[in-house]
């Protein structure tokens with residue numbers, strides 16, 4: 001019997017909580033890296049748009065992205081309403097960056 005086992009054979013709750021939180025920490029780190037990579041790419045899109053006079057936001061592309069993410073969320077058993085809110089939150093930040101890039105390129 002290890003120190004994290006109880007006599008009834010069940011793992012101690014604090015050890016289980018610690019293991020689960022380690023996994024959460026790893027996943028949160030992955031999310032941060034993935035978001036950073038996504039923003040690097042969207043910054044390039046922002047510069048391209050500003051250079052060629054394209055608008056910062058593309059509502060049609062956004063609608064397509066939201067629909068796609070909702071389909072993926074359903075497959076993954078993730079709440080599609082949450083997935084939509086999450087993507088819209090990120091897109092709003094991206095559009096804000098694109099507006100800022102457009103201002104700096106055109107000033």
Ligand SMILES: C=C(O[C@@H]1C=C(C(=O)O)C=C[C@H]1O)C(=O)O
Nearest residue numbers: 042045056057058061062091094
């Ligand atoms: C990245 C783009 O710019 C904006 C941001 C989007 C996004 O973050 O997915 C999608 C559409 C645009 O409103 C793009 O046009 O592709």
